[in-house]
Amino acid sequence: MPELPEVETTRRKIEPLLLGRTLLTVAHDAPHRYRDTHLAHGRRVSGLSRRGKYxxxxxAAQEAAQGEEHDLELIVHLGMTGGFRLEEGPHTRVTLTTDAGTLYFNDPRRFGKMAVVPRGYYVGMPTLEAMGPEPLSDDFEEEAxxxxxxQAGAVKPWLLSQKPVSGVGNIYADEALWRARLHPAQTRLTRDEAGRLYQAVREVLGEAVEAGGSTLRDYAQHDGELGAFQGRHAVYGRGGQPCPRCGATIQKIVLGQRGTHFCPQCQVIRSAVERAERGESRV
Structure with a gap:
């Protein structure tokens, strides 16, 4: 599933194609999945931004309607396999026609979604509404x-909830936890552990954005360019292979219904006894 680096790369890539253009039509045949897209017709794309994986x-309203209508947002979630292309294909689900050309939204597995809403109005979108700070922004504060x-439960599912920090998915949670030397099921992080994870999240996501994300299956940009960060994965997708840090065999488990990769030697979970010795309560 595209995570923050892949969505940010998508934003950067399609921005020159859409910024300042007028959306003439947003055509599809699935109004339950692409909601209220007709409201975008005739409006100018005044900016493109990203929030977590969205x-x-x-x-913007046209000049004649200024002051009469609120600005809107077309929110796009790429789902597991969604992405934009310059040409129509067998998996094209949405066609965006502007005054300068056409962009196609392809989605083989049909998990992607779109919705047009008043800008900043995310009622009915609980993940977006309650999302934590952006990890590469000043709003992401280490002490907070x-x-x-x-107080967190198992740290990997906690990261994936999007509440402590936005945009972290399965790939980059595994990679950040490996860099921080934390077991994915560790609970109640110490101050030192939290500091290591904070730095690891920022580093991994920052590096992945600059590499254009990770291409594992369907992810590619509209121009066919693939991500390059998969070549730098330390643990994700490497079950049964040696850890690049210590040489131990990387293990894969299921945690919170998600496949999870970690090094059993580098990422050792603290026991209840160790927590008690640290003066931590046992919950």
Whole structure:
């Protein structure tokens, strides 16, 4: 599933194609999946932004309607296999026609979604509405993250909830936890552990954005360019292979219904006895 690096790369790639253009039509045959897209017709794309794994097209009212209508947002979630292309294909689900050309949204597995809403109005979108801070922004503060981590359950599902920090999915949670030397099922992080994880999240996501994300199956940009960060994965997708840090065999388990990769030697879970010795309560 596209995570923050893949969505941010998508935003950067399609911005030159859409910014300042007028959306003439947003055509599809699945109104339950692509909601209220007709409201985007005739509006100018005044900006493109990203929030976690969501892409936002900011839609300004035409000049004659200024003051009469609120600006809107076309919110896009790529799902597991969604992406934009310059040409129509067998898996094209949405066609965006502008005054300068056409862009196609392809989605083989049909998990992608779109919706047009008043700008900033995310009622009915609980994940987006309650999303934590952006990991590469100044809003992501180490002390606040550490306070939340001190009370957290299993750390990987906690990261995937999007509440402590936005945009972290399965790939980059595994990679950040490996860099921080934390077991994915560790609970109630110490201040030192939380600090290591905070730095690892920022580093991994920052590096992945610059590499254009990770291409594992269907992910590619509209111009066919693939991500390059998969070549730098330390643990994700490498079950049964040696850990690049210590040489131990990387294990794969299921945690919170998600496949999870870690090094059993580098990422050792603290026992209840160790927590008691640290003065931590046993919950």
């Amino acid at each position: 892409l936002m097209l900011h839609l 993250f550490a306070r939340l981590a001190a």
